Every structure is written in structure tokens, then in C-alpha cells.
Amino acid sequence: MGLTTRGTGLLVAAAALLGTGWRFGYPELTVLGAAGAVAVGQAVLGAARSPRLTVHRVADPDRVAVGEPARMTLAVRNTGRLRVTSLLAEDRCAGRPVPVPLLRLRPGRDTTCGYDVPTRRRGVLPVGPLRVTRRDPLGLCAATRAYGPAAVVRVHPRVHPLVAVPTGAGRSLDGRVDGVPHGSITFDSLREYVVGDELRRVHWRTSARVGELMVRENVDTSLPRIVVLLDNRSAAHPDRVGGAAGSFEAACEAAASLVVAAFRQDLPVVLLLVDPADDRTADPPLDRLAAVTLTDPSGRGPDGPTVGGDRDGGVLGSTLTGLRGDRPGDTLVFLTGPGGRDDVGRVGALRGAYPSVLVGVLGAAGPTPSAAGPVVLDAVDGVAFAAAWDAVRRW
Template sequence: MRITARGAALLITGPVLLAIGFGFGYPELAVLGCGALVAVLLAVGYALWRPVLGVTRRAEPDRVMRGEDCGMTLTVRNGSRLLAATLVADDRCGPTVVPVPVLRLRPGNDTVTEYPVPTSRRGIVTIGPLRVVRRDPLGLATVGRAHGEVARVWVYPRVHLLSAVPVGVVRSLDGRVDRVPHGTITFDALREYVVGDELRHVHWRTTARIGELMVREHLDTSLPRLVLLLDDRLAAHPDGTTGTGNDLTADSFEAACEAAASIVMATQREELPLALQTVSGEVVGGDGRRPATARSYLDLLAEARLHPAGDGDDLDGAVARLRHRRAGDTLIYLTGPGTNADLGLVGSLRGAYPTIVVGALGAAQAMRAGVEGMVVLSAADGAEFASEWDGVRGW
């Protein structure tokens, strides 16, 4: 609650008038002082009354590509049976504030406000909560409260069409053209049973031991398996850095996210397994906690941010994890302008990953491969990366 300047003036002058009125025998001044204090008390009580509001919001859609249209529909309903809501309200949509008309909202009625959600930047746009300010008629006191839940809109990086993806070392017997899995089917892991799983895949011994249905998950090792490592270290993207905290980003990092999104959509189109990892440790696919779906991959790319030194700034650890648990046969490393030390460190994985592709985004000039057999694609932005990618022969 906040007392306005007018209310503070009455709180100061009220006791003074009372003191002068009683001390010098002026009842009129005493009445004025008492009225001032009573007015402030009534204003506080009026402002403290909490309106019964129902707030619902709906984003259409809640996941969009950068630059696409997205709208928010906000509905505010007065749940009171007797009293009308006379309020001043505004909704926060990312960095902007949107006014919401709630003046003289009758009991049982609602008001609907629609406004666009900014999608010019990759990331997560936080919307809400609705901030409602109640003020007394004399303007002596105001109370601001938050109503409703916070909604989020995922803004994905732009996707550039890639005509092909690496085929890896081991190929399916009939190639990837017919999209039919062939080759060696091997046991990969045990997981909990979900509706739709075949009962012949149930591992009864483990089920009996833990008391829950567990099924065997198999992997076709003849299909090429790709690993995408996104460098989200601030040290890898030193130029063009903007924002602070969780909004810290750089032009080269935005280009790397666009390149990663393009690769994700290309692998989804070709129905190829992909493990997406960040240097800071986030994983989708492979052993990641999130399911390997296009939405999960793109959600991670929308949430990705740059980590300063000491906060996920450990390329050595990421390389060690990839070496310890080989997640595929083709490694794609997306970074900033790139340094020889970083390329050499990633090149040390050549024994575990026969094919290594490096995307140096934001590079002023072409980078050279750190080891033999490494393909380095230097590009200024995501569109140029897609062009360089499609220009590689032998995919």
C-alpha cells in the first residue's frame, strides 16, 4: 500500500489542526483535523478491499519462430456479486506494459484485451502477472496487487533450409531414401512402460524386481547418429554482446542458434537420431532428460543463453563428457568466431567421432581445421551457414 502526497499532507496537517483546535479553543480547526484523519483512514480501508477478479490468458500460439505473429488474449472477470470493480490495471508483456480497461467493471461481467506479443528476439517472453491498482475516490491511498498466473511464449530461432545432413560412418542397408529402418537392432536401455508399448518388449525380470513394468528400448545402430554441441560460453562469443543476466546474448550466438535449429529440422525431416548438447550441460536426445522431439530441441534453443566465465564456461568438461559416452558417429560443433585452441580441443575427439563438422559463426575470415578430417564452415550468420553447409560435397 502507498499513501499519496495528498494523503501524506492530510496525515501531517490533521494532528496539527487537532492540537491547535483543542489547545487554543478553536473547535472548527479540531473538526477539520479530525475529518482529515478520518478521510485517510477511510481511504486506506477502501483501497485495501481486495476485488474478486478472475484472470485468464491464452497465447496463440505459445511457440513461434522468430519474426512470426503471436497474439495474447487476456480476460478479466469481476467475480463479485454486488460490487463493481473500479480499478487501474496493466499487463506486463516482456519489456512493455499493456494497459487493461477495468474501470467500472460490473459484477459478473468481464473485459477482453488482445495485444501482440513481440517476437523480434529469440528467447522466452514472460507475460504477466496482471497488476491491478485500487485507488480511493479522493486519491489519498493506492494498493497494487498481482492477479493471475504468468504465461510464457517460446520464440524459436529462424530456420534455414538445409538440403542434406551427414550420413555418418555406418549407413542403413538401403540408405536413407526409403525412410525404413534396416540393419542391426540392438538393446539400448530399459525404461518405464507407457501405453502403446508392445508387451513382448517387457523385461519381466526387472519388472518383478522393482514392481513396475519395464520395457526394453532398442536402437538401430545402422542409422547415422548425430551429436550437436552448441557452445554457449561468453568467451566463445566476445563480439557484439548485448543484454545482462539471463538476457545476455551476442550476434554470433544468435547465428549459432539459427544454425542449430536448421540442423534439428533437417534431421527431423530425415528421421535421423540427434543428441543436442550445450557446453553448459543441457541435453536433449541421447541420455537427456527431455524427450527427443522437435519441440524439445527448439525449446532448448529458445532457452539457451550465454554463460559468463565460471558459469558453464568449461569446454574441457563438455569434450570429456562426449569422449566418455560416445553419443553418435558425427559431431557438429557450433561456436562463435572460434580459436585455434577450441578447435584443437574439439579435434581431439577425432578418434571417437570419425566425422567432425565445426560451424564458426560470426567469423571475420575462414577458419582452418584443427586436425585432419575436420570440416570447418565459417559464416557471418545463419543464412550464410546454410549456404556453406549445402556447399559441402559428400553429405
């Protein structure tokens, strides 16, 4: 709460009139100064009374792809006993003020308004809280308060449909890839019988020994396990336009397309970042892709270049070492930018641990020179990557 420019000027004038009238004996000036001081005091008391408002906020939807419409709806209700007037309200959406009209709210009444959320760029957009400014009728004093909770709208990368899906290191015995992880003929473990299990799967010898019906649990070992490694180093995406790296946005679109294609086929997929700093691994993959940003690991590691294009203290080397030891899948897809071309050979060295290794160079102006090694897909944007991906005949 504070005085406005008008209120400050009136307070200064009132003090001058009071001092002049008192000093030189002009009662008229003293009365004018006292009236001005009383008006400022009344304005402060009026603005100090906070209105009782409740704000209900709905984002429809709260998760969209780039360019899709999203709308924020606000319902403001007066829960007090008096009518609230002289209110100015604005919401904050992605760091920008959005005016919210508040008319004379009667007790127990509410007003509803909405506005479109900008979804032109990928990211996590904070929205709110609603800031309500109460002014006195003369505009001498203003008090701003926050009402209601804040919300978040996540703008996911565009998803381009992919037809082809890696078939994994193994093949199912009937010549196709089974989309169900259980129910094949490969024995995995024994478990207790539940209603609905087939009696032919009962393991009678173990059941007789333990005194309970035990059934064989079989799994399909031919399911491909896809690992998507997104290069989020700023050195891999050197070109910027308006503060955004087009190659990195294209890489995020490619990663989102791969994740969605795997989900639609009921295939396990793992999304990893080259630099996992500030990565919320517990969030869904598309939410992580909405929040991921370029990082500069050079400020956190040793100075100077290392091997190949890894000029950031070896963060890529550490990630590749972890992938070699953990082996979370059998198909590795590395998505990088023009600055990561020198690291193609280092990723290709993982072919001993991953039977299928593919490298996507997004934002590429030309073909990436490479010897015999992983499959390299050069694409200008996400659409070109989807076309190049579907054109691959051998994983």
C-alpha cells in the same frame, strides 16, 4: 496497500489542523482536521476491500520464432456481488509494464483485452501476473494485488531450411538411407508376436521352445545419429552489440536449423552444450535453445588459461572427454564463435570416435586457418551457415 502522496499530505494537514485547533481553541480548525482524518480513514477502508476477480490468460501461440507474431489475451471477470470501480490494471511482459483497461465491471460480467508480445529477440519471456490497483475516489489510498497465473512465451531461434543431411557411418544395403529405425534386415532381438506382424518374421524354433509366437526384431543400422554441440561460453563469443552477442544468436539459429532438419527426416539428434550449467535437458531442443544463455565458467573452475582457447577452467575439455567416452552419435557438429577458433583442433581430435566431424564458426569475418582435420564452415550468420552447410559434398 499504502497512502498516496495526496493522502499523506492530507493526513499531515489533518493532524496539524487538529493539533492547532485543539491547542489554541479554534473549533473550525478542529472540524476541518477531523474531516480530513475521517476522509483518510474512509479511503483506507475502501481500498482494503479487495475485488473478486478471475483472470484467464491465453498466449497465441506460446512458442514462436524470432520475428513471428504472438499475442496475449486476457479475460478479466468480476465474480463478486458488487460492481468494481476505480481500478487500474497493468500486466508485466518481458519486464515491461503493459496497461490493461478495466471499465466498470458489473457482477458476473467480464472484459477482454489483448496486446502483442515482443518477439524481436530470442528468449523465454515471462508474462504476468496481472496487477490490479484499487484507489478510492479521492485518490488518497491505493492497494495493489496480483490476480491470475503467470505465463511464459518462448521465442525460438530462426530456422533456416537445410537440404543436406549427413548419411551416417554406415550405408543401407539398397543404396539409400532408411528413415525408419525398424524393419530392415539387421537382426536386433526377439519379441512376442502382436497382431499385424508378418508371419515370415516368426522365429519358429524359439516359439516352439517357449510356447509362444516370437518374431525377429530388425533395425536399420545405417541411420545417422547427429550430435549438435553448441558452444555457450562467453569467451567464444566476445563481440557484443547492445548487450547481445550476434555470433551466439547465429549459432543458436544454426543449431535450431540442424535439429529441425533432423526431425523432418525422422533422424535421431542430440543437442548438447559445452557448459551444461542450468541446462534443462528434459525440455525439447527448441525450448532449450530459447532459454540458453552465455556463461562464464572461469568463475567456477581453476583460474588461468588451459589448452588452446579454453580459458575457462577446462569445461570444453571435460565435455569432449565425455563425448569421446559416451559416443551418443556418429556425426558431430560443433558450433562456436570467433573466440572458439583455437579449439577446432581439439574437436577434430574426436574423429577417431566420430567418423564425421564438422565445425561451424559463426560470426566469422574471414576463413578459419586449419590444417587437415574436420570440415570447417565459416559463416557470418545463420543464413550463410545454411548455404555453406548445403554446399558440403563430403561429410
